[in-house]
Amino acid sequence: MAWYHANAVDAEFWFGPSDTRDAAIVKGRAHHGPVRFWVAQGKPFGNDLDVFEPDAAPVVDSFDRINEHNFGEDGEGGPLHWDEAACADLSRRLNVVFARWANEHGYQHGWQLDLGEGEEVRPVLTLAEVCR
Known part of the structure; x- marks a missing residue:
């Protein structure tokens, strides 16, 4: 206080x-x-620092958009390859890194x-x- x-x-x-x-x-x-x-x-x-959705949708969408040329002719390996457990793990990890960054730079408040x-x-x- x-x-x-x-x-x-x-x-x-x-x-x-x-x-x-x-x-x-x-x-x-x-x-x-x-x-x-x-x-x-x-x-x-305090600001909410859990900014990445449980499915990490912004990161997933960005990854797919940037790498769509690698998905193959019929889109195999494209957006359907994102596993729910892997996305939840990615979201958790991104939130940890983002919270650390926010606290270091004053964005936690x-x-x-x-x-x-x-x-x-x-x-x-x-x-x-x-x-x-």
Whole structure:
């Protein structure tokens, strides 16, 4: 979990992350200026990284399209040669490799945040501002 700041409790965009509430407030004051803003603790939603279908259809289709000249005159060895168990194994392996790649390059997180309750941060008034 990390801390984020925004100009409204129902803002579409939250800025961060910060490791602590106080760090989010410091960043929020620098970003929003002398107005009220909100901080909340949250975390990005995780992306679904199992992008290859159980039958690995996109890979199978690409393989068949690229290699159709090797299928023979009557299409023997063509699209019917894909075994269900082999496709399931290919799908599992591709998902493992893709998840590793996504985690290495920052694609494991979504853009949306799972936020907790927002907390309003009001501007700090100086004595001169209060006495006006």
